[in-house]
Amino acid sequence: MTTSSADALARHAGRLLCRHLALAMVLTALFGLHPSDRYRSALYLLWAALPLTAAAWALARARQKRRLRHERSRHIARPDDWTPAV
Numbered sequence: 001m002t003t004s005s006a007d008a009l010a011r012h013a014g015r016l017l018c019r020h021l022a023l024a025m026v027l028t029a030l031f032g033l034h035p036s037d038r039y040r041s042a043l044y045l046l047w048a049a050l051p052l053t054a055a056a057w058a059l060a061r062a063r064q065k066r067r068l069r070h071e072r073s074r075h076i077a078r079p080d081d082w083t084p085a086v
Contacts, residue, residue: 003067010064013057020046020053 001009024046031043 001063001067003064003071006060006064006067010057010060013053013060017053017057020050024050 024043027039027043027046031039
């Protein structure tokens with residue numbers, strides 16, 4: 001996985017987390033206005049799945065940071081490629 005694909009994956013997972021949370025909050029507000037037992041279990045499942053989305057984002061972000069550290073250490077490890085400081 002390249003750094004750009006790790007960035008894209010973390011960005012998409014973050015968007016998914018935001019949309020998931022927004023959907024859960026909007027549906028909870030609508031459920032508060034018009035309570036119905038019909039959608040209660042779906043709403044509970046939506047809130048129950050939120051930690052899974054958060055975990056996916058956290059793993060993608062950790063992968064992104066790991067790729068950045070790896071690239072940085074790879075560049076620092078070759079001092080012959082360094083630009084001389086003036």
